[in-house]
Amino acid sequence: MAIVATFSLPAQALEKPEYSVLYEDGKFEYRLYQPYIVAETEMVGMDDSSEASNEGFRRLFDYISGANSAKSKVAMTAPVQQSRIDSSEKIAMTAPVQQFETETGWRVGFMLPGKYSMENAPVPSDDRVYLRLIPARTMAVVRYSGRWTERNLQKQQARLLQRVEADGLTIQSSLESAFYNPPFMPPFMRRNEIMVEVQGLPESLSDALSANASR
Structure with a gap:
């Protein structure tokens, strides 16, 4: 669902x-x-990609539905993305649909609409969700x-x-x-x-x- x-x-x-x-x-x-901002969340300890996708989407859908500092809705974008990443990769954390797999789980995320910057994007209420700028x-x-x-x-x-x-x-x-x-x-x-x-x-x-x- x-x-x-x-x-x-x-x-x-x-x-x-x-x-x-x-x-x-x-x-x-x-x-x-071109550079864009993604909202992401990590499913640590999940091996099954479908299970991780469903859990990740739920968290991110809550974020764009109003679970954020502005209590505002954020427009959905496309595509949903998923990928495997090296567990040693360091991700710059700021405030958060792609999906990445690590040795300990998956990362799921999607792009925020272009009107947002790292300065004005709503901060997620769920601390498992974060924002990242992709150059x-x-x-x-x-x-x-x-x-x-x-x-x-x-x-x-x-x-x-x-x-x-x-x-x-x-x-x-x-x-x-x-x-x-x-x-x-x-x-x-x-x-x-x-x-x-x-x-x-x-x-x-x-x-x-x-x-x-x-x-």
């Missing part, structure tokens, strides 16, 4: 992180994302449809990592999964993505972008 509630509006109607497509090859893209970054992305199964996810992860490796790029983050649609959306109509931050761009693409910029 919590997942359905967060998707009460069509994905097309929800605000999304701002990005520009630097390169596109079928379902594969390199994107340049501008270049992401390698594979877009796919289908069910949210571990088998499908691993297949897309392999496609993404093989492409990044073939392009000779350095990975800068853990893998992130992005889900744009509610569970009741037919699998073949869903927009799902797997992405990872990379350093730089393939040499051929960098040369092409430089040539275009000089014209």
Whole structure:
């Protein structure tokens, strides 16, 4: 129920992180994302991603429904994101939908609407929810449809990592999964993505972008 509630509006109607497509090859893209703020929460000790997702969504849905310092509603955005992170990664805590897995659990979060800054965003009432600023970054992305199964996810992860490796790029983050649609959306109509931050761009693409910029 919590997942359905967060998707009460069509994905097309929800605000999304701002990005520009630097390169596109079928379902594969390199994107340049602009900075944005995410609301996040961690599910420590949970191994099951679905269980962690449901608990994380409940906490975050409470936050955007008014469980915050302003007692105000915050508009839902898309996508919901999930990814595995290194347990040694240090996250800057300030005041909080992506999901990340650590050795001790998962982190779930989503973007706050662009009108908010770290200075004016409502502070969560639940101390398990926090805000974090994600800086501008270049992401390698594979877009796919289908069910949210571990088998499908691993297949897309392999496609993404093989492409990044073939392009000779350095990975800068853990893998992130992005889900744009509610569970009741037919699998073949869903927009799902797997992405990872990379350093730089393939040499051929960098040369092409430089040539275009000089014209």
